[in-house]
Structures are given as C-alpha cells and as structure tokens.
Amino acid sequence: MGSQGRVAVVTGGARGIGRAICLALARQGADVAIADLNLPAADELAAEIEALGRRALALRVDVSRRDEVREMVGRIVAAWGRLDILVNNAAICPMAPFDQITDEQWARTLAINLQGPFICSQEAVKVMKPQGWGRIIAISSVAGKMGSVRSGADYSASKGGVIALTMCIARTYARSGITANVVAPGTVHTDLNRNWPQEALDDLEQRTPLGYLAEPEDIAAAVAFLASDEARYITGEVLDVNGGFLMD
Ligand SMILES: NC(=O)c1ccc[n+]([C@@H]2O[C@H](COP(=O)([O-])OP(=O)(O)OC[C@H]3O[C@@H](n4cnc5c(N)ncnc54)[C@H](O)[C@@H]3O)[C@@H](O)[C@H]2O)c1
Helix, strand or coil: CCCCCCEEEEECCCCHHHHHHHHHHHHCCCEEEEEECCHHHHHHHHHHHHHCCCCEEEEECCCCCHHHHHHHHHHHHHHHCCCCEEEECCCCCCCCCHHHCCHHHHHHHHHHHHHHHHHHHHHHHHHHHHHCCEEEEEECCCHHHHCCCCCCHHHHHHHHHHHHHHHHHHHHHHHHCEEEEEEEECCECCHHHCCCCHHHHHHHHHCCCCCCCECHHHHHHHHHHHHCHHHCCCCCCEEEECCCCCCC
C-alpha cells in the first residue's frame, strides 16, 4: 500500500488520532505537514517523521480561520510544490448536556468541527483540482451517525455534518481525480476522553462486540488505506472503525 511521493496535511495532527495518522502516512511514503494549534507538539512530531526519512512541516493553524488555512496551504505548496492528501481530523468534543449547550458553545464547536473541514477542503481542492489528483478524508464519529448523550449534541451534529459535507465534495470532484471519504471511529483511547469517568469507558467497552476500545493506530490504518493509491475506486464512503459498536 503506498503514498510514495505524496504530500499530506493532517489537521489536529500533533496528538492523538491525528498524530497516529501523520506517522502512518509517513511510513507509507508521504511527506507530512502537521497543522495544529499546538506548535511545540507538532514540532516534536516533525522531528520524529524526519527520523523516518520523510519530510515534515509543523504549522500552527486554527482550522476555523480562513486566513490561517489559506496560509497553511500556501506554505505547503511553497515548500513541496503540491498537496495530495488532506485529513480533516482537528475537532473539539465539549460534553454539556443538551439543555446546557449555549449558543456560543454551539457556534464554536460547529466552527472548528464542521466549518474547519469546509474551509480546509475548499482551499485544498484549489491545488488538487489542477493536479488532477487528491484525497480528502474526514474523521467523523459514531456519534455523527447515531447521536450521543455523552458527547454533546453540538459535537454529534458537527460529526453528522462532516459526513454530508464530505459526500458533497466526493460528488463535486469525482471527475477531477479527487476522492473524498469519511472514517467514523467508535471510542478511541486519546486525551480527548482521558477525563471521562471510568464507568463510562467500561460501559462503552462492554457494548463493543470486539470487547475493547480502539487505539489511535486502528483509525490511522483505515485513513492510510483510503489515502493510498490502491483506494482509487472508493469515494463518498463512510468507513466505520468501531469494533462492531454500530453495524449498519
Ligand atoms: N477519541 C475518540 O474517542 C474519538 C472518537 C470518535 C471520533 N474522534 C475524532 O477523531 C479526531 C481526533 O480526536 P482525538 O481523540 O485525537 O482528539 P485530541 O483532542 O486528542 O486531539 C485533537 C487535536 O486537534 C487540535 N485542534 C483542536 N482544535 C483545533 C483547531 N481549531 N485548529 C487546529 N487544530 C486543532 C488539538 O490541538 C489536538 O492536537 C476528532 O475529529 C475527533 O472528533 C475521536
């Protein structure tokens, strides 16, 4: 499976699932830009990727800011001349119960989790379309397909929205050599849920047919496949990586 000579950008790439995606793409031959609010962590990962023999760029970017995303794409193209793979991974996961979600929180979650992928995709296809080749992969969630009471309704709505957004991109650019797909994880061991009560994690584990929660590398493997040259005939797909938690 390969991404030899491809140029990738992973938003929220500095830690958790994004970090594992950066490493998986680098291992299959891509040069990787790590776009994150957390520049020191992105810098550390860049050094790790370079040690694998690939090129890496650490970029401080807020995905909800059009100007910053435009600059991100500009810096990648200036450095490496192209952009082949965009992974829309950056997100926040507030936990307020439905009746306590403020308008401000709703707007912030949607700005990062849904408008962010919209802005990043729009800026990326400006480069991918003339190249005649591109891969856009969004990280949704099981919450975006079946709702959730633990993570907030704002989070679930943003994750459902990113599925529809990615399908629109898949349909729009199918004849331009660009595929767009979604990976929808169940619960994954990361900092995002480190502070969840242990009973909640135990309950999720028990309701997962495989009997354990995912590691970031389980999600990264699915993303790396969809980004590879071999996945050329898959577009508009939602790939569940949830241990059987939801079978549909
Ligand atoms: N962890 C899970 O159980 C789980 C389950 C389903 C889906 N997901 C999804 O997987 C993705 C990664 O989750 P994770 O668990 O690794 O999260 P995480 O919180 O560990 O990492 C998220 C990263 O995104 C960055 N980020 C946050 N806001 C940003 C912004 N505005 N601009 C740029 N970067 C920003 C953070 O700095 C951080 O490095 C998210 O889309 C999340 O919704 C996670």
